[in-house]
Amino acid sequence: MNCMTALQTPRLTLRPFSEDDLDDLSALMASTDFMRFSLGVFSREQTAGFLEKVRGRDREGLPSQFALVFRPEQKLIGYCGFFLQTVDEMEELEIAYRLDSSYWSRGLATEAARAVCDHAFDDLQLSRVISLIHPDNIASRRVAEKNGMIPEKETVFRGFPAIVFGIKREQRNGR
């Protein structure tokens, strides 16, 4: 299975982004809720740049972000997938996620993050993945914990405090 295969969970389809997602993704990335714990909202132009970066990784067959489609409504409600990050001078693959706030607290981010973590270990044969989370981001911390991730250390990432949550392939049976 390659990086661009779609994943299914009970309520979500995780599929590669397409050019046609620009309108919907721009609306999401213009929302302060969606962009909480980031540098701020994105203009349409910034979203186009983000989309191009994500699609460029897809084209190269590298682990990338999936579009989250809420299947009952066939609606794009966010993203979940991989960013390549340098943390304390080490390259790491981060599982990151953002959801439309109308869909928060229904377990959807957990559902998506678990599917992406399984994909990392089962399909991509990665040995470890992390999530980088601001200490005040309680909801995101819960998603990482429910995904079996362990808080390893605090660091400063791009000028902000961040907890490095990690999971290795051999630790995942405990979740």
Ligand SMILES: CC(C)(COP(=O)(O)OP(=O)(O)OC[C@H]1O[C@@H](n2cnc3c(N)ncnc32)[C@H](O)[C@@H]1OP(=O)(O)O)[C@@H](O)C(=O)NCCC(=O)NCCS
């Ligand atoms: C973080 C985010 C993706 C979580 O999505 P979600 O679908 O609501 O997550 P889930 O429903 O799977 O789980 C959320 C957990 O956090 C808890 N939670 C939600 N909001 C909370 C809050 N304000 N304070 C404390 N806990 C909260 C929920 O109760 C749930 O935990 P539980 O299962 O133990 O009850 C969503 O809030 C979001 O998009 N936030 C903005 C972007 C962001 O912060 N992304 C992460 C960057 S590291």
